[in-house]
Amino acid sequence: FNNFMCMHAYPLYTSLCPDSPDSLRSTYWPSFLCKLSSALSGKPTLMEEFGVSSQLISPEMERRYYESVVFSLAANGALGVFPWCFADFIGRQKKPYDAAPYEAGFGLTSTNGKIKPSGEVMIKLARVLEKVAFNSLQREKASAAMILPRRYHDNPDKDIKPETEARALFNSFLLAKQAGLDVDLVRIDQQLDSYKILFVPVVPRRAAFRAC
16 A cells, blocks of 8 residues: 555656646646646655756756746645756766657756756755745645546546546646636545535537546
């Protein structure tokens, strides 16, 4: 039995984040995945891996991405955050990195030990959390909830895969955030009386919508 779940989230590796790394969609992706993982498992979720390669984006975009992601994860109830990875490394000519040399640029520090913008943001996060005594704070109950499909992983409709479900859920999650709503992800059999508004994301089908 697991005490908590782990999740990895990279906008680079999903079609659900076609925008730039510092966009609304890309920076909310880790928080959404943590909430989805916790809702499906009933366990708190640790963001075990996330990040961007400094070989693909500017230092300023790297900073914006990290600032948005880490504080969003803290505000949205993630158990913790582990960026990937601690340091850039040399050896891009060796397998498997010869086919993806940018993988060597995800570190918080460069190969010469200099702290990168991502590392500076992690230092800032630690100082802020310590200053506000974050571990003693309690999150306010969300006023809105988004209902998960009953069969997320094993939908009998073979055309509806988990990524299809995730697309509908993620788009609804973003709309709720843009409306200024903190939103929980819940199952239909959970206690829903405390929520003021419920969202039921649906996957469009030919001539019909399929809900839950």
